[in-house]
Amino acid sequence: MLNEEKIRIMTRMAMYEANAGKADVRRDAWFKGDYLSKELLLSFLVGTAAFAVLAGVYAFYHIETLMLTLYSMDILALARGVGLRYVLFMLCFEAVTWIVCSLRYERGEERLRRYCKDLRRLSDGYGGKDSDRK
Amino acid sequence: MTTLLEIRENIKRIYSRYSQYILAAAKFLLAAAAISMVGEATGYSRAVTGALPTLILALFCAVIPSGGMCAVIGAVILVQLYVLSVLALALAAVIFLLIFLLYFRFSPRDGVLIVLTPVCLRLGIPYVVPMAAGLLLSPSAALSIAFGLVVHFAISFISQNETVLSSVDSDTLVESSQTIIGGIFANPTMLVMIAAFSVCVLLVYYVRRMRVAYAWSAAIAAGAVAQLILLLIGDVIYDTNFSIALVFLGMIVSVAICSGLAFFFFNLDYSRIEQVQFEDDDYYYYVKAVPKVSLRTRERTVKTISRTMRRHDAPASRGGRGAQMQSDDDRDGYDEYEDYGDDADAYRGDGGCAEDYTVYDEEENHG
Numbered sequence: 001m002l003n004e005e006k007i008r009i010m011t012r013m014a015m016y017e018a019n020a021g022k023a024d025v026r027r028d029a030w031f032k033g034d035y036l037s038k039e040l041l042l043s044f045l046v047g048t049a050a051f052a053v054l055a056g057v058y059a060f061y062h063i064e065t066l067m068l069t070l071y072s073m074d075i076l077a078l079a080r081g082v083g084l085r086y087v088l089f090m091l092c093f094e095a096v097t098w099i100v101c102s103l104r105y106e107r108g109e110e111r112l113r114r115y116c117k118d119l120r121r122l123s124d125g126y127g128g129k130d131s132d133r134k
Numbered sequence: 135m136t137t138l139l140e141i142r143e144n145i146k147r148i149y150s151r152y153s154q155y156i157l158a159a160a161k162f163l164l165a166a167a168a169i170s171m172v173g174e175a176t177g178y179s180r181a182v183t184g185a186l187p188t189l190i191l192a193l194f195c196a197v198i199p200s201g202g203m204c205a206v207i208g209a210v211i212l213v214q215l216y217v218l219s220v221l222a223l224a225l226a227a228v229i230f231l232l233i234f235l236l237y238f239r240f241s242p243r244d245g246v247l248i249v250l251t252p253v254c255l256r257l258g259i260p261y262v263v264p265m266a267a268g269l270l271l272s273p274s275a276a277l278s279i280a281f282g283l284v285v286h287f288a289i290s291f292i293s294q295n296e297t298v299l300s301s302v303d304s305d306t307l308v309e310s311s312q313t314i315i316g317g318i319f320a321n322p323t324m325l326v327m328i329a330a331f332s333v334c335v336l337l338v339y340y341v342r343r344m345r346v347a348y349a350w351s352a353a354i355a356a357g358a359v360a361q362l363i364l365l366l367i368g369d370v371i372y373d374t375n376f377s378i379a380l381v382f383l384g385m386i387v388s389v390a391i392c393s394g395l396a397f398f399f400f401n402l403d404y405s406r407i408e409q410v411q412f413e414d415d416d417y418y419y420y421v422k423a424v425p426k427v428s429l430r431t432r433e434r435t436v437k438t439i440s441r442t443m444r445r446h447d448a449p450a451s452r453g454g455r456g457a458q459m460q461s462d463d464d465r466d467g468y469d470e471y472e473d474y475g476d477d478a479d480a481y482r483g484d485g486g487c488a489e490d491y492t493v494y495d496e497e498e499n500h501g
Contacts, residue, residue, distance in 0.1 A: 043239070050235040057228060061315045063308055093236075100240050 006125055009118050016115050024108040024115075032105055036098060043097035047090050055082065139427065142398060158196040161203060165195030168207050168249050171256050175293045178217035182210050200246040201238070207249055211289065219299040221307065222292050225314055229288055233281045244271060244278040251282025252289075258380060262388035264331040265357040266395055268338025269350065276335040280328045287324040291317045323375070326368030334361045347404045347424075350396040358389050403427045 027035060059066060149156055169191055173183025181187060191210065195203040208230050215222040238245065247267060254260045263282075267275035292299065295314065302310045318324075334357045342353035362385060369376045408423045 046235050046239060050232060053228060053232055053235070057315060060308075061312055096240070 003125070006122065009122050013115060013118050013122070016111065020108070020111060021115065024112050027105060027108050028112055032102075035105055036101055039097055039101040040094055043094055044090065047093040050093075051086055051089050138397070142401075145398075161200070162192050162196035164246070164249060164253065165203055165207065166192035167253050169210055171253065172207065172210055172214060172289065175289050176211070176214040176218065178214050182213050200243070200249075204245045204248055211285075215292065218292070218296055219302055221302050221311060221314070222299045225311070225318070226288065226292070229284060229318075233285075237277055237281060241274045241278065244275050247271075247275055247278035248282040248285060251279050252286035255283070255286050259384045259387050259391070260327070260331075261334075261358070261361050261381075261385050262391045264334040264361070265338055265354060265388060265392045268335045268357060269342055269353060269392060269395060270399065273336050273339050276332040279331050279335065283324055283328050283331070284318075287321050288318045291321065322368070322372035326365065326372055326374050330361050330364035330368065333364060342400075345422075347407075350400045351393070354389055354392045354396065357392075358385050361385065401427045
């Protein structure tokens with residue numbers, strides 16, 4: 001006799017495993033702080049590369065002005081200006097990373113909790129260890 | 135309305151049964167449309183945008199994830215621009231690199247919008263994309279749509295200036311690059327559309343999440359009005375040359391499409407709102423429950439009644455309710471009975487010959 005409730009639980013679990021489950025399990029191997037640190041570090045590298053590309057395009061677009069004022073410009077002021085923009089850009093990028101990754105981690109944990117609950121219910125249905133523990 | 139609900143339920147049933155094929159077909163059509171449009175706009179190499187390569191690439195896109203589809207279409211664009219000039223290739227590569235670095239790290243699943251936005255723009259209904267994204271996705275979809283617009287306007291600008299790009303040499307390299315970079319990133323039409331679409335996505339998202347009646351309809355209306363106002367203001371300030379009539383027409387079609395989406399994804403019956411109130415040890419709860427408009431499709435219950443009876447037990451005495459004896463017309467050695475209805479069970483398990491009867495109970499429930 002088919003147990004519809006069991007089928008429903010197993011289908012839900014299989015769908016989760018096939019979609020978000022893999023990433024959630026990978027993420028769950030980290031503590032939240034460590035996960036966020038890793039992502040922030042990765043974002044630092046990616047953001048730096050993106051800023052370099054943007055700065056390169058900007059410099060190329062204004063190359064004539066740069067060449068004309070190269071000998072008369074205050075290099076320190078230029079470096080300070082670029083540095084300030086870099087810091088602002090990275091702050092925004094890291095803030096977005098922190099928000100997105102925090103939300104992603106918390107939602108993943110929630111989904112994983114639900115998955116474990118389903119697993120326990122399924123185990124209880126088969127008379128598994130968890131049912132003995134109750 | 136009942137007919138519409140029946141159609142909706144049928145479509146849902148068909149979709150749930152064949153969702154894999156329907157999704158693959160949709161991806162195939164989207165990829166084919168995108169590649170054809172790239173070929174139409176650039177068309178420098180038939181090797182990747184001819185009919186057969188388009189078909190093969192679209193088939194390939196149909197079976198890979200949407201992120202892969204973006205990569206394939208990006209590669210097609212790069213090949214086309216490489217044939218035109220290395221400078222065009224370099225500029226497009228920079229744009230794609232920025233999209234990859236800044237965006238795909240966070241939200242690769244919305245990548246399909248980067249392809250869908252230029253396609254809808256070409257069809258004259260780009261306004262449907264931010265409204266649908268606000269209804270069905272998250273605010274981060276605004277970024278995908280913005281990148282889709284950048285890609286579209288970059289390709290358009292490059293194809294309009296192909297003579298400049300194809301005749302670039304070392305003397306004119308800087309000048310041509312400045313023209314193209316300025317033309318792509320300082321395009322007022324593109325900037326106005328990015329602003330209008332981003333505001334629309336955020337507005338639609340927040341209005342449809344509000345706890346008010348007809349939130350989705352209000353969100354669609356708010357999105358359409360916001361887009362109209364921003365596009366008109368942009369046209370006045372930056373002289374973007376929008377055709378007002380086409381904008382209105384596109385907006386009406388977009389609103390119609392989004393209303394269809396709302397009908398499928400969020401159809402509530404606000405006339406039957408229920409307010410309930412209860413309490414537990416710690417709280418009082420004031421709950422408003424809004425029922426979904428749904429129509430259960432006709433359920434056909436098939437009861438197979440196996441009647442067994444001895445040949446000589448002619449049911450003259452038990453013809454009873456609803457059973458009527460007839461002569462053996464088809465000469466199969468048995469008498470025929472018809473219209474057993476709910477009394478048919480009385481004839482089960484008698485031994486002797488067996489006949490099957492089928493009773494159809496049809497019920498239709500309005501939820």
